Amino acid sequence: MDFFKVVTVEGARETIMNNFREYKFELEEVDILDSLGRVLGKEVYCEIDVPEFNRSTVDGYAIVASDSHGASDSIPSVLNIVGEVHMGETIEDGIISGNAIYVPTGGMVPNGADGVIMIENTEKLDEETLLLNKPISIGENIIYKGDDMKKNSLVLEMGKKISPEAMGVLGALGKRKVKVFKKPRFYIISTGDEIIDIEEKLEFGKIRDINSFALFGSISALGGEVVGKRIVKDDFNLLKTEVEKAVNISDIVLISGGSSVGTRDFTKAVIDSFEGKGVFIHGLSVKPGKPTIVGEGMGKLIFGLPGHPVSSIIIFKVLVEDFVKQKMNLKEIKPQIRATMDFNFPSSSGKLTYQMVTLRKEDGKYFATPSFGKSSMISLLKDSDGYILLEKHEEGIYKGEERTVFLL
């Protein structure tokens, strides 16, 4: 029997990358309105200064700031009103010391002005005479040309996940079309004689497919697309036929179950039966998820995820997500918080351990309690808020210790 030769998570990530260094996710162009959550495939440079002209941030009068110095309610400065700026229009006239031009919020600041005084700090004596009741400083209430985004500067990096704010930036730059990575295509195969589909009658002894649904959700959350989802019996030929279909239409194949060393675990043999490098990882020093398989067949990355639901989802996060993000240059900070442990928690796995926890908040501080349950229980994940990473040399976590909790 072929037993595991376990490697570390870091080692596995590196090996996968080394074996798929040349693999590229393709790019496509999408409309800005369809770009939310997509990953930029090409950096975006600013081709114009934003704004393209100096703008006022208030309704007021553009002035030479030094004209207001020393002004107060009792001794106001007196200026001549020489014009008005209309929204969306240019103003040819400039101003010199002693003059003021009315400017609405967002309007163009005339040449010569170096400050805008808010209307409520002025008093209009007549159509041509303005009193200033307050001093302003140079640059006050002006957003200068290029202050928001400078011409020729890099504004959005390749690998940036497009947020609503990034959509605003693209709008400001006039980018109707955006180059993004095509959604990575996944094919999910659940294996096991006991596994039945959602609509099938649940006979005693059978198990409803959990993993393909949880994986479907994980893929969608990652920004991928599921191009096939099948249940296959524990049979070498049936599995081979399905994997053959899968490698032809997807980027990444996920086979759940059959990754261990039981007599009916065919995943490894099937991957090895294709042209390519075959299985290059069988066994991870991680808990849960030890019997993980990774290999290459017909140029495609194939994962054999452990059958236990928690293990399959954790390994998806640990290896599959990591691969996709690295390929797209996507640098996301995992949502995390610091929390104080509520209980002593021993760990003697000797492996990197993903310990699920629940969180509670008291007096503005977070406290974490370990969730107990087996990796065959999907409710373990459903009821947990996040996980703590325990390094292989750690013997546990002590009550009162503060740790980082990665949120699920």
Ligand SMILES: Nc1nc2c(c(=O)[nH]1)N[C@H]1C(S)=C(S)[C@@H](COP(=O)(O)OP(=O)(O)OC[C@H]3O[C@@H](n4cnc5c(N)ncnc54)[C@H](O)[C@@H]3O)O[C@H]1N2
């Ligand atoms: N002798 C050993 N036995 C096992 C080991 C080991 O190291 N030596 N590791 C255990 C661990 S840890 C895990 S995890 C499992 C992984 O086994 P497989 O990947 O071969 O998966 P199966 O045997 O097919 O299934 C395990 C378990 O999960 C259920 N399952 C499978 N697929 C689904 C699905 N799509 N939805 C819901 N539940 C699923 C299946 O019914 C089994 O109960 O191996 C241990 N054994």
Ligand code: MOO
């Ligand atoms: O690693 Mo298994 O994946 O612990 O349940």
